[in-house]
Amino acid sequence: MLRSLYDWTMALSARKSASVWLAVIAFVESSVFLVPADVLFLPMALARPERAWRYALIATTFSVLGGIAGWWIGYFAFDAIAVPILEFWGKLDTFNELKSGITYETILLMLVTSGFAHLPPIKVVTILSGAVHVNIWLFIAAAVVTRGARFFLLAWLLRRHGESIRHFIEKRLGKLALIGAVVLIAVYCAYKMLMS
Known part of the structure; x- marks a missing residue:
């Protein structure tokens, strides 16, 4: 099922309505959908590099809005909506x-690592943020910074290096982001140990 969702998402990048689909996928990824918006963003930015910044803005904006929807689900409708989504x-x-x-x-910390490196999955963290009543404005600020950093970094890499960087992004950028997230977590843990 995951592979068919991935293939379907990739196929959307060739459509004239790709920008609309990017907004939709970025929105639902942050609250209910499993396939990351990067799957659609990468081929779109490669096909039209002059629009890479625009696509990054669309992906960031709608990812943040989707995150707010996830926060809302966790805060106001955890049992009715969040539990069935998470179980599914x-x-x-x-x-x-x-x-x-x-x-x-x-x-x-999880908002930073999930927003930039999908660790843990962004939808889990957005719903969790609402469920534990994280301040909505702090949540929005963290989402804007981390999701924006991810999409605009990808846009910059694609504009600068084009198709030659695509293999690196698809195969290794996730691992590098994961390593960065682990380092950030380790620094946080070391800080907590020193302060206690």
Whole structure:
């Protein structure tokens, strides 16, 4: 099922309505959808590099709006909407583990790592942020910075290096972002140990 969703999302990049689909995918990725908007963003930016910044703005804006929707689901409709969504994607156990040991500082850390490196999945963190009542303005600021950093970095790389960087982005950028997220988590843990 995941592969067919991925293929379907990739096929959208060739349509005239690709910008609209990018907005839709970026929105739903942050609250209910499994396939990241990058899958649509990358081929679009490669096909029309002069529009890469525009596509990055669309992806960032609608990803943040989708994150707000996820926050709203977690805050106002956790049992009615969030639980079935998380069960459907097999993420309810992950969610419950995260929620049981969550502090305000760790939720901010997760907003950074999920927004930039999808660790943990962004939809889990947006719903969790609402469920634990993270301040909405702080949440929005973190989402704008992290999602914007991801999409605008991709736009810059694609405009600067074109098709030659695509393989690197698809195969290695995720791993590098993951390493960066792990380093950030390690720094945070070291800081907490030093302060206690």
